[in-house]
Amino acid sequence: MRYELKLVADEAFGPELCMLLRLDRAGIRTPYPPRVVQSVYLDTPFQKTLQENLAGLSRREKVRLRWYGATASGVRATLERKCRENSMGWKESTSIVGALDVAGVERHAFMDGLARRCDARWRALLAGFEPAQWVRYRREYFTSADQRVRLTLDRELTFADQRRLMRLGPRERTPSARVLVLELKCAPDDLERARDILGRLPIPLGRCSKFVLAAEPSSGPLPSELEV
Helix, strand or coil: CEEEEEEEEEHHHHHHHHHHHHHCCCCCECCCCCEEEEEEEEECCCCHHHHHHHCCCCEEEEEEEEEECCCCCCECCEEEEEEEECCEEEEEEEECCCCECCCCCEHHHHHHHHHHCCCHHHHHHHCCCEEEEEEEEEEEEEECCCCCEEEEEEEEEEEEECCCCCECCCCCECCCCCEEEEEEEECHHHHHHHHHHHCCCCCCEECCCHHHHHHCHHHCCCHHHCCC
């Protein structure tokens, strides 16, 4: 269980935000190099996950396949069930056995392949789901000097709707606002530390689900609405 606090701004604010983080008195540093993150989010044919997120339910969850790197063939991926209740979040995950092809795979064959590589509990979770959204971005990693607050900065977000495709692929991109997402993550006992950092950043706290931004861009944050 951890708190997950998100800030959203126009992507053009990225260089200034990185400078503010480097100068912050929390001693924010970079523990890992940046990397490309890709996810295929799953949903039911009637878009149950999307509707629950749009409705703003206090408790909601998403299921996704996630991997790192620019390729989409022969990837080492993780299946994740990400849960959120208000500002608290947690996730369950399982590694997919062997290298997996994603791009170009027929949608039903893709789901069958995932089910064959999972145990019985995860196969049951996948029942009724299908590929919905392909999300890709560049993630940068930060941490406070005491390592009590972790930060991730996501930029260069791109989305591709998979709901009408017979074969999965990222080429049919969904037009969307050019935003960046800064997320602060911490244990419940460190919430005040995270809020202290937030208070020194000129971006309002808000909501931004990449899954919702991909599926319903008009429901996501727009740069013109952000006070930066």
